[in-house]
Each structure stands twice: as structure tokens, then as C-alpha cells.
Amino acid sequence: MGASSPTIDVVSLRKALGGFLTGVTVVTTIDPQGLPRGMTANSFTSVSLDPPLVLICIGRTAASYDAFRQAKTFAISILGEDQRDVSGLFASKTADKFERSSWRREATGAPVINDALGWLDCSVHDQVAAGDHLILVGKVEGFGANEGAPLGFHGGRYVTFGVDTDTRDRSGGRSVFGALIERDGQILLFRDDAASEWRIPCGLHGADNRHGLAALRDQCRHFGIDVRLNFVYSVFTLDSGEVHIVYRGSPTDAPVTDGGAKVGARWFAMDDIPWDDISDRPVRSMLQRYISERSDDRFGIYAESGDGGAVAMLHGHPAPFGPEHVGRRS
């Protein structure tokens, strides 16, 4: 470690690093006096499955630095989208973080935040001094996971990927699952004759007690197309208050019948989209973004938020993910 390099502008570096989208965790431990200590951290990374190892980086200027340096155990609580306040509390210098939050001890004695999306209870496996941070490598002794949407952090701001509560309330719970289905550079649209409009394939969540994704798939099957959905591409609200969650997808390799041959469904070349017959502005702008990103094969995931929304970029080719694919690259 030495003095900072004169060629590196720390503010610009911080900005560049902030372009990396992360989740948000609270890392916790017990200090030598037996008191719980903790801070918000997005430096969490999974390291190894066998043995099960994870790491976090603790800044030397943190008040809890010494507690983490001396710790034999620590825990990581992965925060959900409704836990921004918990993140704010643990990112602060408040002395009574634990009096103001709901937590429990896990087997190692380390505190875990209640209702977190996931938690990992760790024994310290290794410590590495790295510049102005200490890397703590933990061996996972216990863990748990809950359903829910994660809290994200990007460019110095929180981002969420689920549907926010205000929006849900405004829409009266109406959410629509849609899809941008592409085949050979063409996009699938369905005709809504009653409204004289073309629409992306959509399924209304809750109609007939069905999940919106199941309704979406059924609608495509009705037109003879079996779809594979890759990732959430956009989340936005129409003026009607309806929340749209739109996936990117493609037809599966096992075609049923050609949707183009059926009345009401048509594959449109990207330079032949019937813009005048798509009245919802957010749908039009999403399609325009898709077409422009398609040419680079780099896609942004759009999540609406109070401050204008945020887009996270990712490469266009979905790759298999899971233990069975580790080490294999497509």
C-alpha cells in the first residue's frame, strides 16, 4: 500500500466503479465486548462452492473496522427492495443501529437482519489487507433464502427490479406480463381488432386467478407459438395505472404452427413496425429502444423509479447459469 497514484482521479474512478450494478447487503459481526456491529456493504461476492466461501471488503475508516478485523465470525444479510431504510440505517454512523432494527443471532452468534432476502452465517476463513480495505473471506456455516425482489445499487443510487408499492396501489393491483418475442430479426405483434391496434403479447395477472406469465404463454400458444422467456427487459406504468413487466423472449425450437399464418398474429421486420397503430407511448419507446439495442446486441434492463428510471446493460446472448454449467462457456 502507498500514497494514491497522481494519475488516478479518485472521483472519476468512483464514478466508473459505480457503473457496476450490485445488490445491497448488511454485514454484521460481534465485537470483543459482545456487542453487535454492522454496516451496509455492496462489496459482497460469492467465491467458491466447495468449500463454500464468500467475501466482503471492509473500509479501514469504518467505525466497525476493528470489530471485523478481530472477528471470528460474521454474517451477511441480502436486502430486499423494501429494505432501503435498513440500508440507510446501516450506512449511517448511528450508534444504535441494532436497537432500531429487527434482527436475530444465527448459529455462530453473528446477527442477521430479519426478513432479509437471504442470509449467510460465516466463520472467518481468511483475511487479506488490500489497500484501504480489508478483504474478509468467510466460510458459510449456515444460510437461508426468502422469496422477493432484491434491492440494487447503481451509480450511487438504489434501484429496484420489482414493482414498487405505490405503483401497485395506483394500478389497483393490475399488472400485465408482456414479451418482446423476436425471431430472425422480426418482432411478434398481436392484433387487437376492437381497438384497431397492434400489441406485444401480454397476459393479465390475476385474470381467472392465473399468473400473468402463464396467461402470456397461453396467449402465444393460442397463436401457435411456444415461447422461451429470457429476462425482464422493462418495467413501466401506463397512464391507466397498469404496471407492465416485459420480458425478452424467443420462440422455442419446437415450433407448433407458424404464428404468422394465423389471423391476428404477425411477425414484423424491425424497419416495418406499425408505429401509428401502437398507441401506448411507453410501449413505443420500449420497442424503439429494443430495436436500437438489438443492432449492438447489448440490452438494457429498464426499471422505472421516481427519479426517471434506470437502465442496466447486459450482453444480448443469454447463457446457461447454474452449478451444472460452471466452467462451460457458450
Ligand SMILES: Cc1cc2nc3c(=O)[nH]c(=O)nc-3n(C[C@H](O)[C@H](O)[C@H](O)COP(=O)(O)O)c2cc1C
Ligand atoms: C450501498 C452501499 C454500499 C456500501 N458498501 C460498502 C462496502 O462494501 N464496504 C465498506 O467498507 N463500506 C461500504 N459502504 C459504506 C458503509 O456502509 C458506511 O461507511 C458505514 O457508515 C460504515 O458503518 P460504521 O462506520 O458504523 O462501521 C457502503 C454504503 C452504501 C450506501
